[in-house]
Amino acid sequence: MCRNIKTLFNFEPPATEEEIRASSLQFVRKLSGFTSPSKANDAAFHKAVEDVAAAARNLIESLVTTADPRDREIEAARAKAKSAARFTLRI
Numbered sequence: 001m002c003r004n005i006k007t008l009f010n011f012e013p014p015a016t017e018e019e020i021r022a023s024s025l026q027f028v029r030k031l032s033g034f035t036s037p038s039k040a041n042d043a044a045f046h047k048a049v050e051d052v053a054a055a056a057r058n059l060i061e062s063l064v065t066t067a068d069p070r071d072r073e074i075e076a077a078r079a080k081a082k083s084a085a086r087f088t089l090r091i
Helices: 018-034 040-063 072-087
Strands: none
Touching: 018 040
16 A cells, blocks of 8 residues: 655655655555545545645655655666566576
């Protein structure tokens, strides 16, 4: 359920609004236990997503580091290799 919650800080290019919102949505889903809220909870659910996204955006913009930014393509390749190794059939 948390596959879209990933590190968003210190990447080049910086995290997009879409990535921040996707992570926020997954976080709220995890906390609430809903993948899709009922009509009674819909407004509260979506407000929580927007509030978490705003907090995440504020956090990312406020953090500082002396480390060089990470390259998205390199990190994606590492994750793909790790996943392939993890899910390779073992005989």
